Amino acid sequence: MEYVIELKDLTKRFGNITAVDKLSIKVPSGKIFGLLGPNGSGKSTTIRMICGIIKPTSGHGTVLGFDIVKESEKIKKSIGYMSQKFSLYEDLTVKENMDFYSSIYGLDKKERIEREKIIIDMMELHNRENQIVGTLSGGWKQRLALGCALLHNPKFIILDEPTSGVDPVSRRLFWNTIKKLTSEGLSVLVTTHYMEEAQESDFVAFMFNGHLLKFGTPSEIIKENNSNNLEDVFIKYVNEHGGMDKL
Numbered sequence: 001m002e003y004v005i006e007l008k009d010l011t012k013r014f015g016n017i018t019a020v021d022k023l024s025i026k027v028p029s030g031k032i033f034g035l036l037g038p039n040g041s042g043k044s045t046t047i048r049m050i051c052g053i054i055k056p057t058s059g060h061g062t063v064l065g066f067d068i069v070k071e072s073e074k075i076k077k078s079i080g081y082m083s084q085k086f087s088l089y090e091d092l093t094v095k096e097n098m099d100f101y102s103s104i105y106g107l108d109k110k111e112r113i114e115r116e117k118i119i120i121d122m123m124e125l126h127n128r129e130n131q132i133v134g135t136l137s138g139g140w141k142q143r144l145a146l147g148c149a150l151l152h153n154p155k156f157i158i159l160d161e162p163t164s165g166v167d168p169v170s171r172r173l174f175w176n177t178i179k180k181l182t183s184e185g186l187s188v189l190v191t192t193h194y195m196e197e198a199q200e201s202d203f204v205a206f207m208f209n210g211h212l213l214k215f216g217t218p219s220e221i222i223k224e225n226n227s228n229n230l231e232d233v234f235i236k237y238v239n240e241h242g243g244m245d246k247l
């Protein structure tokens with residue numbers, strides 16, 4: 001099996017805080033991987049190491065087969081990233097935002113025209129190309145942000161709380177889109193605080209206090225815990241490990 005992420009004993013310390021503690025995980029390619037955990041459990045630090053933005057204190061890992069320390073530049077070029085804040089220019093149009101991201105990703109004119117057309121079709125942004133982004137609803141901004149993160153045709157995309165503050169219909173559409181993209185071979189890492197959404201992932205990992213508590217498919221984790229849903233399992237794990245006071 002091919003793995004998009006392979007981490008072995010990955011550790012990050014900030015002074016005397018161990019943000020991520022000996023994280024070992026293998027995530028198969030072409031799947032949706034939900035990285036879950038309460039605030040402060042180490043998800044962002046893990047993502048920052050995976051993207052090659054910060055170096056681990058110890059341990060090692062690969063993303064798309066590239067070493068996260070030695071080949072971080074190759075990783076940065078091969079992945080897409082969408083943040084919770086969407087990182088769009090509110091006073092520019094949809095098209096101008098796309099042009100901006102195309103230039104950041106170093107697309108030449110031909111590639112830019114080709115890829116922007118594909119993304120506009122994919123995200124159904126027709127007729128909105130000249131609209132000022134600040135006037136779009138949250139759901140449309142979310143679609144544009146996802147589209148911008150896909151402009152350079154990455155094989156792997158990281159979505160950091162992509163559905164925060166977005167209405168339920170848009171959230172459903174968003175998940176349908178990422179499911180379609182994974183069926184076409186894209187690998188997806190998503191963080192979310194919505195457990196009913198996380199349940200739609202192919203694999204989930206629970207982090208708590210820098211540790212990986214569990215990795216598996218949602219259905220096997222729910223079954224193993226004699227539960228009905230991931231939210232109950234999540235709360236059970238947190239309570240078993242000392243509750244939120246531990247963080």
Ligand SMILES: Nc1ncnc2c1ncn2[C@@H]1O[C@H](COP(=O)(O)OP(=O)(O)OP(=O)(O)O)[C@@H](O)[C@H]1O
Pocket residue numbers: 014017018019037038039040041042043044045046
């Ligand atoms: N640059 C830093 N310097 C010092 N401590 C840090 C730094 N970055 C993260 N931490 C600490 O590491 C721990 C893990 O934080 P991290 O941001 O990775 O958690 P998280 O699960 O992503 O939380 P959230 O859901 O709030 O984003 C926390 O205790 C945090 O305060």
